[in-house]
Amino acid sequence: MLRGWYTSPVPEIGLDGATHWFGFACMLGADRARVVLSISDPAEVPAALAGTREACAASSFMIMVDDRDLAARLDAALREHGCSYAESTTYLALTGPMVSPAPGPDSLQMTSIGITDLETWARVKLQSFDDTENDPAAEEIAAEVARRRAELPLAEYQLGLLDGEPVAVLAHYPGADDLVFILGTRLPYRHRGIAQSMLARWATATASSRSLIINATDGGAPEALYRRLGFTDEVYWYSKYEFNPF
16 A cells, blocks of 8 residues: 555656666655665665666665565665665554544644745744754755645645644645654644644544554654554555665
């Protein structure tokens, strides 16, 4: 199900790509590519990496392996041939009602935003993910806005407001399989149930979807929280490597 999101072209947001003998490759920008490997033999890694360079005119590559056993098998060969392990991501589906989410402050509002508010959303997202209240650099905000604008045809961005102050963000891909792919709260507003409340409101609003999914860094604190809230069915997983051959 979810694997198809990474192994098929997504023309709605400008992601073209093609299947090759080594896996699916697509350009993420002018000079960066993503490759989901489908090889199973560590001896094939050098040829597969050479194939990625031939298939994509990029100087940096995100290399994905989306099977736990396969990732363990290929890991040493990938590292040996110039790939640096970055992180692993798990996708968890809600298996029933959310389990006792924190209610959050009574004054918390959650609103969907459009292009005109993307800069505010981007600023809160960057502060939340960087664990800082420092204002992000203008170029960081511009890059984040550009990324989110490109995904607007498929994604919905929501802003959490506390007494009118932007304090948290949520982003999801609406659809039969509805996926939250960004959830974050600014440092001064954490431990007040804001993110849990926003997640619960999303789950209520999308309850008619076939599945409700959230992703998180494998083994991290957010994953543990989501599992406690009822997201216990792992429906997809991948490990990610950085490959910079030039």
